[in-house]
Amino acid sequence: MIPLTDLPALAAQRKKENIAFFKKLKRKTPKHLDSYTQQLHKEAFEEIDCLKCANCCKTTGPLFTQNDINRIAKHFKMKPGSFIDTYLRVDEDNDYVLQTTPCSFLGADNYCGIYEVRPKACREYPHTDRRNLQQIGSITIANTAICPAAFQVVERMKEAFNS
Numbered sequence: 001m002i003p004l005t006d007l008p009a010l011a012a013q014r015k016k017e018n019i020a021f022f023k024k025l026k027r028k029t030p031k032h033l034d035s036y037t038q039q040l041h042k043e044a045f046e047e048i049d050c051l052k053c054a055n056c057c058k059t060t061g062p063l064f065t066q067n068d069i070n071r072i073a074k075h076f077k078m079k080p081g082s083f084i085d086t087y088l089r090v091d092e093d094n095d096y097v098l099q100t101t102p103c104s105f106l107g108a109d110n111y112c113g114i115y116e117v118r119p120k121a122c123r124e125y126p127h128t129d130r131r132n133l134q135q136i137g138s139i140t141i142a143n144t145a146i147c148p149a150a151f152q153v154v155e156r157m158k159e160a161f162n163s
Contacts, residue, residue, distance in 0.1 A: 022137025062121030
């Protein structure tokens with residue numbers, strides 16, 4: 001596995017190559033891309049333990065939907081407005097995001113304090129098991145600088161489909 005400290009530089013080094021690769025995938029999508037990338041995702045997470053990393057929680061914050069806010073506020077027995085005031089801010093895209101990073105709910109042991117009610121964006125991160133992965137190339141490429149599993153999935157996709 002690539003050391004976490006090397007990941008941002010390595011991802012930056014491969015960014016142009018990855019952009020070109022995802023453009024190619026969008027133009028001509030391989031027949032079994034979804035099932036193949038889902039298998040790569042599964043394999044990556046068999047090798048990589050999120051609890052030893054938690055880089056996503058330490059460096060970035062998820063978007064919070066209104067459903068996320070309502071669910072998490074209920075979990076804390078708070079009103080949604082109080083939850084927003086305590087933990088969230090509105091970003092430049094008018095989305096609710098965390099006020100600070102690392103995530104307020106990340107424990108020292110890398111466990112999520114709200115795992116059972118965590119935001120949809122956290123549940124789906126790094127999105128490498130999504131159908132039509134070629135449609136979210138820019139998100140996936142950005143995630144390669146944060147998540148070792150996303151980096152591994154993209155590298156293995158390139159090995160398989162870059163012919």
